[in-house]
Amino acid sequence: MKPALFAASVLSALLAGLAVPPAAAQxxxxxxxxxxxxxxxxxxxxxxxxxxxxxxxxxxxxxxxxxxxxxxxxxxxxxxxxxxxxxxxxxxxxxxxxxxxxxxxxxxxxxxxxxxxxxxxxxxxxxxxxxGTRLMTRKDSGIRDFADLAGKNVVTTAGTTSERLIRKMNEDRQMKMNVISAKDHGESFLTLETGRAVAFMMDDALLFGEMAKARKPGDWVVVGTPQSKxxxxxxxxxxxxxxxxxxxxxxxxxxxxxxxxxxxxxxxxxxxxxxxxxxxxxxxxxxxxxxxxxxxxxxx
Amino acid sequence: MGYHWNWSVFLQPTAAGDGSYLGWLLTGLQWTVSLSLAAWLIALASGTLVGVLRTVPNRWLAGLATAWVELFRNIPLLVQLFIWYFVLPELLPQRLGDAYKQSDPLVQQFLAAMVCLGLFTSARVAEQVRAGIGSLPPGQKNAGLALGLTLPQTYRHVMLPMAFRLILPPLTSEFLNIFKNSAVATTIGLIELSRQAQQLVDYTAQPYEAFIAVTLLYVLINLTVMILMRRLEHRVRVPGFVGGGQ
Structure with missing residues (x-):
């Protein structure tokens, strides 16, 4: 099949998919x-x-x-x-x-x-x-609130409201943070635990949850002013x-x-x-x- | 199914305030293309070397090359990526490891994904180079040596030029594969094309538009590669040899 022909057929297949009327009755x-x-x-x-x-x-x-x-x-x-x-x-x-x-x-x-x-x-x-969306950090990290994160690596989970808030904060306040988006909360915490990020921003209840899973729960604290309810x-x-x-x-x-x-x-x-x-x-x-x-x- | 279509979503400014959603897709495209090209260079260079070594008379070198191929071919790509990204920095001396981990995460993600994809694909390229060399009539090597060329010279001037022409079509598939495989980088957080699609879904709640756009971009990349490779094939063909004698 010629490339151009192939592209055309893929495109028409996609468009055909769009044309199907929504089955409103169901x-x-x-x-x-x-x-x-x-x-x-x-x-x-x-x-x-x-x-x-x-x-x-x-x-x-x-x-x-x-x-x-x-x-x-x-x-x-x-x-x-x-x-x-x-x-x-x-x-x-x-x-x-x-x-x-x-x-x-x-x-x-x-x-x-x-x-x-x-x-x-x-x-x-x-x-x-x-x-409320807050931060988890190592007890001795010196991070107490969002302002302390300027220029640092921060992790959050992809597809969450926290990701959106922290990216926006980074743009609005020019904080030069590096935001890492991990694929789930477990991987976010791994990123925090291995020292790739100094803080993990997420819904407070989930942060407490990750803390409960940690090898040494006593090493971690949840800090910061809630950025959203x-x-x-x-x-x-x-x-x-x-x-x-x-x-x-x-x-x-x-x-x-x-x-x-x-x-x-x-x-x-x-x-x-x-x-x-x-x-x-x-x-x-x-x-x-x-x-x-x-x-x-x-x-x- | 009651879906609310909205194709103009790509032109809307992003909720993060950094340009439009179309801009996000294009940044994703850039990362996918640069990651794949960088990994392809690694794959081609190390794959050729390893493929050649698999065919040399020295048993040790051939054994080493075989081990390379088996190692990178038999471990799932995703596992390899996690080893490069999560495990390797932990094996560095503590201070060096910490400094590396605190550096720009984008650089870390790109490096890990590039090396991982490059070496994974190198095993596959190596197998094709070996097959290409193996399919040459033995007379070619002997003729080269009889002319007084050394073994490396015979490889360089006689065998490899023919072998590469033979394996161009399967190499094209590998080249296409590397673009598709580059999507695994999304699991370590690199914001390439497929991750951007997911982000678009998260931010706009318009999954179908996002995934259709990204599918089209992947098709576009692969069509470009196919056309370029076909031109290359045409250009380097040797009359009277595979596909060249019409």
């Missing part, structure tokens, strides 16, 4: 799909401690995961299904939105920030957590109000009934796998407010 029907297939596909993370991660037996556990299972129970009861098979699908920061959109995953509760750009592509449930929500497909209503109701019930707070105590104030470490992160005022009045608002 959208409003996640519930129908659950009923017909008798199964639901849940998206989970692999190393978002303590929200959604694998324990040492490769079982998915965590705060968000437990809430998600509560939602599944509620769905099962609401749809009067004898059996609702749960299929688990690991997702990453980079592919989670596409997988929800294209129907691979029906519901994703992990550590996904609800923001306006993402709302154009997917819908968010009632928020399940509120975090973010609400985590579960992602579901857009334009499916029927499904969203049930998910929201189940989450709201867990929050107002005090169940969510119990789950919080379990994951943030008591020893958790894999190392039996306690994150010791007291319930924040923002989260208390959310539990009292559940809502699906983004902070930005």
């Amino acid at each position: 959208e409003a029907a996640t519930l129908k799909k659950l009923k017909e297939s008798g199964s639901i596909t849940l998206g989970h993370r692999e190393s978002s401690i303590p929200f959604s991660y694998y324990d040492d037996r490769q079982q998915v556990i965590g705060y968000s995961h437990e809430l998600m299972l509560k939602v599944v129970d509620a769905l099962k009861a609401e749809l009067k299904l004898a059996k609702l098979e749960v299929r688990l699908m690991p997702v990453t920061s980079a592919n989670r939105i596409s997988l929800v959109q294209n129907g691979t995953v029906d519901l994703e509760c992990g550590s996904t920030t609800n923001n306006l750009e993402r709302q154009r592509q997917v819908a968010f449930s009632t928020s399940i957590f509120v975090i 973010e609400a985590y929500g579960c992602m579901l497909r857009k334009d499916d109000p029927g499904f969203k209503k049930l998910v929201d109701a189940a989450l709201a019930k867990a929050m107002t009934s005090g169940e969510a707070e119990k789950i919080y105590q379990k994951w943030f104030m008591s020893p958790i796998p894999p190392k039996g470490l306690n994150l010791n992160m007291p319930l924040s005022d923002d989260l208390k407010t959310l539990f009292k009045a559940p809502n699906d608002k983004a902070f930005d």
